[in-house]
Amino acid sequence: MKKKDYYEILGLSSNASFEDIKMSYRKLAMKYHPDRNPNNKEAEDKFKEIKEAYENLSDPIKRKNYDKYGSVNYNDNLNNNFNETFSDIFSEFFSNEEDEEYENINKWSNFRKKKKNNDDLNENIDLYYKLKITLNEAINGLNTYIEIYYLDICLNCNGTGSKSYIKCNLCKGKGKLNIQKSFFNIKQKCYKCNGKGKIVRLLCKFCNGDGKLKKKKKINIKIPKGIENGMKIKIYNSGNVYKNRKIYGNLYVEIFIKNNIFFKRIKNDLFCKISISYYKAIFGGKINISTFYGKILFYIPKGIQNNTILKLKNKGIKKVNSNFYGDLYCSVFIKIPIDLNKFQKKKLIKLKKILDK
Numbered sequence: 001m002k003k004k005d006y007y008e009i010l011g012l013s014s015n016a017s018f019e020d021i022k023m024s025y026r027k028l029a030m031k032y033h034p035d036r037n038p039n040n041k042e043a044e045d046k047f048k049e050i051k052e053a054y055e056n057l058s059d060p061i062k063r064k065n066y067d068k069y070g071s072v073n074y075n076d077n078l079n080n081n082f083n084e085t086f087s088d089i090f091s092e093f094f095s096n097e098e099d100e101e102y103e104n105i106n107k108w109s110n111f112r113k114k115k116k117n118n119d120d121l122n123e124n125i126d127l128y129y130k131l132k133i134t135l136n137e138a139i140n141g142l143n144t145y146i147e148i149y150y151l152d153i154c155l156n157c158n159g160t161g162s163k164s165y166i167k168c169n170l171c172k173g174k175g176k177l178n179i180q181k182s183f184f185n186i187k188q189k190c191y192k193c194n195g196k197g198k199i200v201r202l203l204c205k206f207c208n209g210d211g212k213l214k215k216k217k218k219i220n221i222k223i224p225k226g227i228e229n230g231m232k233i234k235i236y237n238s239g240n241v242y243k244n245r246k247i248y249g250n251l252y253v254e255i256f257i258k259n260n261i262f263f264k265r266i267k268n269d270l271f272c273k274i275s276i277s278y279y280k281a282i283f284g285g286k287i288n289i290s291t292f293y294g295k296i297l298f299y300i301p302k303g304i305q306n307n308t309i310l311k312l313k314n315k316g317i318k319k320v321n322s323n324f325y326g327d328l329y330c331s332v333f334i335k336i337p338i339d340l341n342k343f344q345k346k347k348l349i350k351l352k353k354i355l356d357k
Contacts, residue, residue: 004049004052004053006052006053006056006057006066007053007057009049009050009053010024010025010028010050010053010054010057011024011028012024014067016057018058018191021054021057021058022054022058025050025053025054025058028050029047029050029051029054032044032046032047032050033047034047059179060188060191061179061186061188124240124249125239125240125241125242125247125248125249126239126240126249126250126251126252127148127150127238127239127240127249127250127251127252128251128252128254129146129148129251129252129253129254130253130254130256131146131221131253131254131255131256132256132257132258133223133255133256133257133258134257134258134260135257135258135259135260135263135265135292136260136292137223138223138226138227138228138229138255138257138317139225139226139292139317139318140225140292141222141223141224141225141226141227142221142222142223143220143221143222143223144220144221144223145218145219145220145221146218146219146221146253147216147217147218147219148216148217148219148238148251149214149215149216150214150215150216150217150238150239150240150241151212151213151214151215151240151241152212152213152215152240152241153211153212153213153241153246154204154206154207154210154211154212154213156204156205156206156207157204157206157207157211159211159212159241159243159245160204160211161200161203161204161207161209161210161211162200162201162202162203162204162209163202163204164200164201164202165198165199165200165201166198166199166201167197167198167199168190168192168193168196168197168198168199170190170192170193171190171192171193171197173197173198174190174197175189175190175193175195175196175197176188176189176190176195177189177190177191211243212240212241219235219238219251221233221235221253223255224320224321225318225320226268226317226318226319226320226322227255227320228255228257228267228320229255229256229257230254230255230256231254231255231320232252232253232254232255233252233253233255234250234251234252234253235250235251235252235253236250237249237250238250238251239251263292265317267326268316268317268318268319268324268325268326269316269317269326269327269328269329270291270292270315270316270317270326270327270328270329271328271329271331272328272329272330272331273330273331273332273333274287274289274310274330274331274332274333275332275333275334275335276300276304276332276333276334276335277334277335278334278335278336278337280300281300281303281304281305281306281332281334282302282303283302284299284300284301284302284303284304285299285300286298286299286300287300289312289328289330291312291315291328293315296312296315298310298312298330300332304332304334305332305334306332306333306334307331307332307333308331308332309329309330309331309332310329310330310331310332311327311328311329311330312327312328312329312330313327314326314327315327315328316328
């Protein structure tokens, strides 16, 4: 005898979900119901076949056995009394109340599929924000505010996603099912209500069933002196809410430092170029060097050469959470005079003759 293909009977593939199985069963049962097909033996047999397929595929254990071994334990099937079957079908499929319940259950299930990570403790409740600052702000520190969007509990439904529930008619509100398997009585979480004992009647109109709403808030960010590019500042409990438990993730603010046209930073050291006159390069003298801490008076030694690097100790950047300072390195650039007048040229020529002796 050829084995019945329950999936084929319901017009489904083997990876069909419970909602797919119930929807197909509902549609076919209504089509082949004997009251809609009086004195039609073929429709009656088809209806029994559809009922049998649904009963076995909607039961997780029977479906598992069927998928694995190609058969189920028929002794464990529900009573297939034909009159009771008619009564059950009418009760489930021709009641406006049950139709409304089914539509809401289906809507809720589809919504939860899209939000499948909501039931995962590893869901991303942390937030990340990229903040651009200047080099001056990185060196001297900064106290600023940022605006972020985050997910918070919907107060209308208190994070449940609904303000209206009905008792699950499959487990009778217990959240568990007793499944008889041979000599054993197995308790299993109800697949219809997911163990909650109740089913969503109407989704919350404010959060559309998510239990969360997007909100905006200002957060004070204190950037310490010497912060480096790519460093992150952690703000506790400023991320998204986890479910409806009033537990919040954290906010991570990643720092990006804009390039500076005069100074280059390497760790805690600063590098720059300074220009001096031809005269100052020969005879030396004092110059003012502008830094992020103000102007510094510095002495240029006599006869300094082009591209000589001068080191100003402890004039670099303070290390975060430390009293250590880096250094400032200045590369000397000697300005060559241009557009000299005749008198200046004669003097330079005379100086050249003296130096060449």
